[in-house]
Amino acid sequence: MTEPFLIGDNMTGGYGRGPDILHNCTIAVNPGEIAVIVGPNGAGKSTAMKATFGMLNVRSGSVRLDGEDITNLSPQERVIKGMGFVPQVRNIFPSMTVEENLEMGAYIRTDDFRSTIEQIYDLFPILRDKRNQAAGELSGGQRQQVAVGRALMTQPKVLLLDEPTAGVSPVVMDELFDRIIEVSRTGIPILMVEQNAKQALEIADRAYVLVQGANAHTGTGKELLADPEVRRSFLGG
Template identity: 50%
Template sequence: MNEQTALLRSEQLVGGYLPEVDILQGCSVHVGKGELVGIIGPNGAGKSTLIKAMFGLVPIRGGRVLLEDDDITALPAHAMVSRGLGYVPQNNNVFPSLTIRENLEMGMFLRPKDFQRRHAAVTELFPLLDQRSAQKCGSLSGGERQVVAMGRALMTDPRVLFLDEPSAGLSPLMQDTVFESVRTINESGVSILMVEQNARRCLEICHRGYVLDQGRDAYTGTGAALLHDPKVIELYLGTLARVG
């Protein structure tokens, strides 16, 4: 994938939550049409900060974010959604007091007239969301909640979906469910940029990956190449990989 023809890319991003503290120190990543791209790295490397910055949730003080040739660096998160980007946060990503259907409806609050069409498309990918549509999300397992959260993000028909550590805190069995869901979404044509703490599993399903360290992209390559790179294994996979 040529970076200059990428669907979405960040160029030398500098930024962070506090004005004087730049967690990102010049981070550049790109996602091509139909790609599943993973971001791994040690705690504090800036992984989640990167996708939050690209989605307009963290201030950017240097560099830019491009959707094809359109500079979207300064846009707020709600404007990112209208441009075709979706985001699933790591925590508190469903409304537990609402049903599955109501959560999906929340994903379409700006375009309620399109709900039936998008609901049909999303539940075709994930029949569970239709079969148990009246169930309160608070009674779901962690893995099922993740599927609901991803389904709600898909309701807007995004071109690119950001996922922030979708397997965090889940049992190995539930991680399997979530990773299969991620693969299903990608195979439906949605490009994905995924931050993931389970480095080995992430690289196994990703087309390409980035290893972040101290706010910079230290290594990049295909998922398979990074998975077998001696430096990546020695520095990252030994401590990051969790055997599921």
């Protein structure tokens, strides 16, 4: 068995000096996969993702990227190593234009990044149309596209998305999921926290149900969708 490309392995930890929120939690993703983290409110889903990105103390366990232990690296150092992260809120610069937001995403690059911007416009055509508009004037779904696009500007080796469809309509949610699938088809592993559990499991190659900061169920999206206990406890029957 080869090790997953990104793995948060047996992570226990919490914020600052506060109590542990994660308890021996393991999440992982491989190139070309979409891995989703679902579970009830307060289950530690976003905390688990933030732990892999270095935003809280991992008191035991480790985080490894492409075989390298990155447990003690800062989030900024992890971006340089190839991690892209899209937080749930405050994930754009509202007063800047769409294109300026994308340019901000290229802050670690020293090469010509115009071709990457064009790739993002191909992925999200509406952003090309609105490239000179202030990002704060866009709809919720369009702002999420800007946030994902900005993370892709770093040319990440792995992309972390914290509830990308929060607060958007079902139609926009379906469109965002389609775009996420397109990104994964380029080979970029995607680790995603999602409240819309059923829809997320439908597109998941790998899935984790967390309860109280610990792994409760692990499998493919299809396996968890078919699991009677998962359906009863988390999917409404």
